[in-house]
Amino acid sequence: xxxxxxxxxxxxxxxxxxxxxxxxxxxxxxxxxxxxxxxxxxxxxxxxxxxxxxxxxxxxxxxxxxxxxxxxxxxxxxxxxxxxxxxxxxxxxxxxxxxxxxxxxxxxxxxxxxxxxxxxxxxxxxxxxxxxxxxxxxxxxxxxxxxxxxxxxxxxxxxxxxxxxxxxxxxxxxxxxxxxxxxxxxxxxxxxxxxxxxxxxxxxxxxxxxxxxxxxxxxxxxxxxxxxxxxxxxxxxxxxxxxxxxxxxxxxxxxxxxxxxxxxxxxxxxxxxxxxxxxxxxxxxxxxxxxxxxxxxxxxxxxxxxxxxxxxxxxxxxxxxxxxxxxxxxxxxxxxxxxxxxxxxxxxxxxxxxxxxxxxxxxxxxxxxxxxxxxxxxxxxxxxxxxxxxxxxxxxxxxxxxxxxxx
Numbered sequence: 170x171x172x173x174x175x176x177x178x179x180x181x182x183x184x185x186x187x188x189x190x191x192x193x194x195x196x197x198x199x200x201x202x203x204x205x206x207x208x209x210x211x212x213x214x215x216x217x218x219x220x221x222x223x224x225x226x227x228x229x230x231x232x233x234x235x236x237x238x239x240x241x242x243x244x245x246x247x248x249x250x251x252x253x254x255x256x257x258x259x260x261x262x263x264x265x266x267x268x269x270x271x272x273x274x275x276x277x278x279x280x281x282x283x284x285x286x287x288x289x290x291x292x293x294x295x296x297x298x299x300x301x302x303x304x305x306x307x308x309x310x311x312x313x314x315x316x317x318x319x320x321x322x323x324x325x326x327x328x329x330x331x332x333x334x335x336x337x338x339x340x341x342x343x344x345x346x347x348x349x350x351x352x353x354x355x356x357x358x359x360x361x362x363x364x365x366x367x368x369x370x371x372x373x374x375x376x377x378x379x380x381x382x383x384x385x386x387x388x389x390x391x392x393x394x395x396x397x398x399x400x401x402x403x404x405x406x407x408x409x410x411x412x413x414x415x416x417x418x419x420x421x422x423x424x425x426x427x428x429x430x431x432x433x434x435x436x437x438x439x440x441x442x443x444x445x446x447x448x449x450x451x452x453x454x455x456x457x458x459x460x461x462x463x464x465x466x467x468x469x470x471x472x473x474x475x476x477x478x479x480x481x482x483x484x485x486x487x488x489x490x491x492x493x494x495x496x497x498x499x500x501x502x503x504x505x506x507x508x509x510x511x512x513x514x515x516x517x518x519x520x521x522x523x524x525x526x527x528x529x530x531x532x533x534x535x536x537x538x539x540x541x542x543x544x545x546x547x548x549x550x551x552x553x554x555x556x557x558x559x560x561x562x563x564x565x566x567x568x569x570x571x572x573x574x575x576x
Contacts, residue, residue: 170244170481172312174202174210180314181217183244204566205524205573206245206484208312219314225472226320227452227465228302228433230422234465235305237313238475244313246466248576249486250548251301255294260384261499291432295425299433301488306437308571317443321452321472322430325423344390351390352377359395364414366400374398380416391417447472483576485548489522491570517541517559522568527554527561533572548574 171190172183184190190209193199199209220239227234231253237245291299309315328335328343348354355377362368363375378396379386386392394414396404403409437444455471456463466483470476497507514520516537523534525545532553536544542556 170206172203172206172208172245174208174312175215175217176211176213178210179217180310180312181215182219183313203312205575206312206482219316221316222313223317223319223473223475224306224309224313224315225469225474226302226306226318227468227472228321228323228426228429229465230298230425232465233302233305234467234469235309236466236469236473237309237315238470238473238478240475240478242479243470243475243481245309245484246470246481247305247484247486247573248465249301249305249488251298251488252490255297257385259293261495264384265495265499289432291428295428295432298425299429299436302429302433303436303440304571305486306441310441315441317445318437318441319445319447319472319474320434320437321449321468322434322446323426323449324430325420325427327420327423327427330420330423351388351393355390355393356395358390362395363397363400364394365396365404365409365411368397370397370399372397372399376401378404378411380411380414386416386419389419391419485574485576487548487572489568489570489572512537513539519543519559519562519564520568522572523564524566524568524572524574526563526565527557530554531565531574533568533574548572 170183170185171187173181175181190199193211194201194209198213199211202208202210222237222239222244225234225236225238229251231251233249233251235245235247235249236243306318328340331344332339345351345354348357356375361375363370363372374397376396376398377393378401379388380392380394394411400409404411434444434446452468452471455461455474455476456467459476461467461471461476470478470480493511495510498510501507512521516539519525519534519537521534521537525532525534525543527545530545530553532545532547534543535546538556541559543554543559543562544552545554545557545562546552
């Protein structure tokens with residue numbers, strides 16, 4: 170499928186007539202705007218005749234599916250992977266700023282009380298995901314004349330997931346009812362017994378330990394476990410392992426979907442004229458009715474209401490960091506030296522996430538060395554070449570914030 174823009178840059182209906190496109194390019198009546206997905210722009214006036222195109226969006230915490238369809242044919246489908254490292258980066262930045270007050274630097278006044286949150290404020294991690302969803306919709310509008318958008322919004326009852334028999338006033342009586350704080354709840358949940366040695370150490374001092382670091386896992390009860398002081402000390406010295414103790418189910422994705430659905434749908438309605446919503450049980454019914462496989466782009470096609478549309482090429486998309494703002498490594502070396510964290514802007518003419526070609530394989534640069542050796546992967550995470558010389562690599566396209574390749 171080749172996507173077409175008119176002379177003013179407005180998208181019109183795409184075409185699959187490759188011979189006609191070659192002739193237009195050869196006669197300089199069109200120019201290539203984008204290579205993936207392949208898009209051309211006409212240099213002459215034409216009739217902007219379009220068909221009704223519906224865009225289906227399968228929202229998600231990490232994976233998003235989009236599908237643009239007419240009644241009979243799929244025009245564009247993609248599976249997108251959005252960022253999930255915002256929380257970790259913000260936590261690292263917060264720690265760096267706090268430790269800066271104890272170093273020999275200029276005085277920096279505490280700013281935790283002088284911020285006012287505007288109406289509609291969202292945490293940065295959720296805001297980044299909402300903006301990623303909006304950007305995906307905008308990218309499809311750049312190549313296709315979308316007439317209607319249908320979004321699947323999901324409402325998760327986390328209390329019902331934990332306890333399927335919950336009802337009535339029990340919703341107001343959570344697991345921590347009657348406990349002073351989270352630590353007291355965790356100690357009572359574990360019976361004031363070490364989960365590692367089961368009380369064999371006879372140590373009466375108990376600690377509440379984070380299975381995942383507080384920076385990533387937080388202080389949720391499913392991330393906390395009771396350890397005696399002896400086992401806690403041995404673990405941090407590397408003498409014992411806690412691999413047998415698994416963290417409880419995390420509800421990050423469900424919480425995110427509950428927060429995001431209203432904001433995302435509202436912003437779509439403010440930006441585009443015709444926006445509708447649907448629900449997961451309708452998508453599941455259509456997928457099972459026509460015996461389709463479970464995948465994000467297939468769900469997006471069912472959201473469009475055209476599960477039997479003739480499928481087209483599927484693209485993989487991934488959101489990556491635009492810049493690395495951390496100048497130095499977070500951990501200091503011996504002698505108090507801080508190692509630089511930022512690599513040179515270009516190494517032998519290549520940047521991180523540049524799209525390159527080696528032989529018959531196309532991938533992206535995910536690692537660089539100052540000597541000119543590159544690590545190349547595809548968007549599925551497969552390592553294509555390890556430490557290959559830049560002399561054997563051909564640059565296809567400079568890096569973008571959204572990486573895209575054909576599946």
